[in-house]
Amino acid sequence: xxxxxxxxxxxxxxxxxxxxxxxxxxxxxxxxxxxxxxxxxxxxxxxxxxxxxxxxxxxxxxxxxxxxxxxxxxxxxxxxxxxxxxxxxxxxxxxxxxxxxxxxxxxxxxxxxxxxxxxxxxxxxxxxxxxxxxxxxxxxxxxxxxxxxxxxxxxxxxxxxxxxxxxxxxxxxxxxxxxxxxxxxxxxxxxxxxxxxxxxxxxxxxxxxxxxxxxxxxxxxxxxxxxxxxxxx
Amino acid sequence: xxxxxxxxxxxxxxxxxxxxxxxxxxxxxxxxxxxxxxxxxxxxxxxxxxxxxxxxxxxxxxxxxxxxxxxxxxxxxxxxxxxxxxxxxxxxxxxxxxxxxxxxxxxxxxxxxxxxxxxxxxxxxxxxxxxxxxxxxxxxxxxxxxxxxxxxxxxxxxxxxxxxxxxxxxxxxxxxxxxxxxxxxxxxxxxxxxxxxxxxxxxxxxxxxxxxxxxxxxxxxxxxxxxxxxxxx
Numbered sequence: 523x524x525x526x527x528x529x530x531x532x533x534x535x536x537x538x539x540x541x542x543x544x545x546x547x548x549x550x551x552x553x554x555x556x557x558x559x560x561x562x563x564x565x566x567x568x569x570x571x572x573x574x575x576x577x578x579x580x581x582x583x584x585x586x587x588x589x590x591x592x593x594x595x596x597x598x599x600x601x602x603x604x605x606x607x608x609x610x611x612x613x614x615x616x617x618x619x620x621x622x623x624x625x626x627x628x629x630x631x632x633x634x635x636x637x638x639x640x641x642x643x644x645x646x647x648x649x650x651x652x653x654x655x656x657x658x659x660x661x662x663x664x665x666x667x668x669x670x671x672x673x674x675x676x677x678x679x680x681x682x683x684x685x686x687x688x689x690x691x692x693x694x695x696x697x698x699x700x701x702x703x704x705x706x707x708x709x710x711x712x713x714x715x716x717x718x719x720x721x722x723x724x725x726x727x728x729x730x731x732x733x734x735x736x737x738x739x740x741x742x743x744x745x746x747x748x749x750x751x752x753x754x755x
Numbered sequence: 756x757x758x759x760x761x762x763x764x765x766x767x768x769x770x771x772x773x774x775x776x777x778x779x780x781x782x783x784x785x786x787x788x789x790x791x792x793x794x795x796x797x798x799x800x801x802x803x804x805x806x807x808x809x810x811x812x813x814x815x816x817x818x819x820x821x822x823x824x825x826x827x828x829x830x831x832x833x834x835x836x837x838x839x840x841x842x843x844x845x846x847x848x849x850x851x852x853x854x855x856x857x858x859x860x861x862x863x864x865x866x867x868x869x870x871x872x873x874x875x876x877x878x879x880x881x882x883x884x885x886x887x888x889x890x891x892x893x894x895x896x897x898x899x900x901x902x903x904x905x906x907x908x909x910x911x912x913x914x915x916x917x918x919x920x921x922x923x924x925x926x927x928x929x930x931x932x933x934x935x936x937x938x939x940x941x942x943x944x945x946x947x948x949x950x951x952x953x954x955x956x957x958x959x960x961x962x963x964x965x966x967x968x969x970x971x972x973x974x975x976x977x978x979x980x981x982x983x984x985x986x987x988x
Contacts, residue, residue, distance in 0.1 A: 529889075542770075542773055624893070624894045646882075646886045649884075651858075659875070668906070669903075670902075670904075673900070
């Protein structure tokens, strides 16, 4: 009988923001798998680390991160095969995901390779979106508000079009796109109602009004939240 | 010394989708507060119920739900006063929120009344968005995808404009707006890439392709997820 692959949302950074459900699965599976940049440390493993019982088989899904490029698909083919072998032998595998598995995660590339042939169960997690709003003390949306989730790497014109007439927006993955996002929000008259959030719920969390953020670049784990009517509901 | 008010995300429905952090706070506070429709049962209390230690003071924030209308603001003034009295006496109060506190929750109305005068801490939770995507086995967004979060009660023309050219969308609070949403998605040629999700992670969870959903209305806790390129990434 096949084991089950779990897409396990472990939350945005604070290890205590894992769910009771994900924690129970994390502790009992014989195999865990997690992404790590080629040669670097895995953030998601660090989030899960305080909860690991020890003695589990670990599969490091090592993805060469070429700036702006997508890891070659054969990388995921190879890791899906490795995970499949455990599942076929009846062992459950937890694939650890930062935040929520289906919200801008790389888990989907393993999901699409495994879901046809093995049982796959996705355990939702606290996303960076909720974590950043909580850190900023900034209610995002209520009632009939539309919310646009917009990745910062988009081209400047598209970014502007996507942000032009929405009541609220979250600009994800700010990183080296900070200046571009600032220019766009400035043209739209939205800088005053934007907050910058870095490493929400993690060590080094920073929250400040966007117009007080003077750095030229931001880390990858940063977000800009915008509410057209200002920071208060 | 003032107590702290916690905006406590308890997750989308499955009691085990509460976070370890929220659970610890829930168990130790002397006072909990939660919304309930006038004269009805509180869903969020039901989600938290298996975890309650007993003996806590409970404040039922009873909100008269007039269809399409917003509870009168003096209702929130009154409950904020009641919560404030506990905080001023040094007692912590956990305000229970379905899903995530700042994602379409009524918590924001208490937050804006309390945050100026007492310590308020927001604990993010698993949102209905992540829960529905997980239930549907439908990765929402990856890489540079824009995601539009659109409440179904919007007017038909605005709904169509908001859904017209986005790669992915979540239509929230479908309820009695099901037919309207179906018409809009049909005109946009998006019915085939839409899934209907009802009561995700709760008893009675239902997931089906939108074109197989024949009911005239949906419950309030339902969502339609759309990916322009279909259900698979």
